Amino acid sequence: MVGKLLTISKENLWTNNPIFIQILGICSALAVTNNLINTTIMSAGLIFVTGFSNLTVSLLKHIIPRKVRMIIQTLIIAFYVIIVDLILRAFLPDISRALGPYIGLIITNCIIMGRAEAFAGSHPPLISLWDGLTSGAGYMGVLMLIAFIRELLGYGSIFGMPVILEGKLFGLWLIFPEGFQGWIIMLMPPSAFFLLGIFIWIAKTIMLKHKDKS
Amino acid sequence: MNKQGMLYTVVITFSICFIFIFILSLANSALTDRIVQNQDLNERKAVLSAFGIVFKNDEEASALFKERISSEKIKDTELYTTTVSGEKAYAIIFQGQGLWGLITGVLAVDKKVKTIIGMDLISHNETPGLGGRIDEPWFKNQFRDKTLNEQGMIVITQNKAAAPTDRIGEIDAITAATQTSRAFEKIINKHLARLSALLGGR
Numbered sequence: 167m168v169g170k171l172l173t174i175s176k177e178n179l180w181t182n183n184p185i186f187i188q189i190l191g192i193c194s195a196l197a198v199t200n201n202l203i204n205t206t207i208m209s210a211g212l213i214f215v216t217g218f219s220n221l222t223v224s225l226l227k228h229i230i231p232r233k234v235r236m237i238i239q240t241l242i243i244a245f246y247v248i249i250v251d252l253i254l255r256a257f258l259p260d261i262s263r264a265l266g267p268y269i270g271l272i273i274t275n276c277i278i279m280g281r282a283e284a285f286a287g288s289h290p291p292l293i294s295l296w297d298g299l300t301s302g303a304g305y306m307g308v309l310m311l312i313a314f315i316r317e318l319l320g321y322g323s324i325f326g327m328p329v330i331l332e333g334k335l336f337g338l339w340l341i342f343p344e345g346f347q348g349w350i351i352m353l354m355p356p357s358a359f360f361l362l363g364i365f366i367w368i369a370k371t372i373m374l375k376h377k378d379k380s
Numbered sequence: 381m382n383k384q385g386m387l388y389t390v391v392i393t394f395s396i397c398f399i400f401i402f403i404l405s406l407a408n409s410a411l412t413d414r415i416v417q418n419q420d421l422n423e424r425k426a427v428l429s430a431f432g433i434v435f436k437n438d439e440e441a442s443a444l445f446k447e448r449i450s451s452e453k454i455k456d457t458e459l460y461t462t463t464v465s466g467e468k469a470y471a472i473i474f475q476g477q478g479l480w481g482l483i484t485g486v487l488a489v490d491k492k493v494k495t496i497i498g499m500d501l502i503s504h505n506e507t508p509g510l511g512g513r514i515d516e517p518w519f520k521n522q523f524r525d526k527t528l529n530e531q532g533m534i535v536i537t538q539n540k541a542a543a544p545t546d547r548i549g550e551i552d553a554i555t556a557a558t559q560t561s562r563a564f565e566k567i568i569n570k571h572l573a574r575l576s577a578l579l580g581g582r
Contacts, residue, residue, distance in 0.1 A: 226396070231389040238396055245400045249407060256411040259418040263503065350556045353510060 171296055178300035185308040186366045190276040195309055195362065196355040198268055202325045205313035207261055208268055213302030215246045216278045220298030223286040239282045247272045277305055312361045320352030426500040427460050430471050430488040454578045469497050472575055476567030479559040481505030483567060493532065493576040499523035511560030522551045532576055536565040
């Protein structure tokens, strides 16, 4: 059992990562990653939704007729997304304001539907929950990395705290010229494309090397 | 029972939909009060900031709003009023189309509509980091005590080279968000015109 959980985690976080292997959920990876705070909350929302929609789909898999299963999966996903949206609007209004339409767009994230269809439909509930949570975590990891680079170079800050002052990172190392200006390209969606491309390249290279050795 | 049959499919689909939507409506009605409260508070805070009234936290904002702001109806339009440095000032809730969606906010002016006292936003859907920067303090602060130009309007431009004294009624645009800047200029000018039509005769 533990071995199985570990295999699933490894697959979702690395060898079958939703972002850089399956190339799913790219739309939000481009849209929200110019700022770490939004990225964190968006990914947390996604982890919650993938986890619980997987659990629910798995629990209901024996009573759902095959021909309407997709539509029921969508209903379940939408259900959890609306719950997240309601909770944010009621208890964290500032964050809800900052994320605006992105929370609603979790519904269209292909990772959730993909996991429900590919995994939860044919596995027991608790393993499906774990699969959903780790898939979400795999998404979060890549997004946080992209957001870290984009926010650092675009705004010169991390989690909204300015860290590049007069060209110095954390006031220690002079890594930029003194009149550092944020890179506008980093704030715009195309930069996520470039960064994602570089990540896929690095990840694939490491994986291939690993394969050669074994 | 035939699980792929028509009757089974319809009944199961209906019941699953019914159960999930029932739970959602319960959650919704349980949280509506809080959400409406948050929205009201958000709007009140925006009105206070537009008038330049400083508050530290939510409680103080509610108290100050009750104490200092009153609403007044002029020709069917609801305006907020208060006194700013001894003079009566008016604020209007504005709404208009941005690049991606509705921009809602509060615009406060003096009673002759010669100067903008301040502006704050309630909601918008502009791109975070680009057009979304209309909600950042550096942009909003430009509207603080801004004298309007001869046409009673503002211009949002990239004319950063000119000396500050030549820049009556000019606001710095947001770099890389030209469309949002333009749309915003239009919204503000439309509401300035509306305010002077409402308050002009007084």
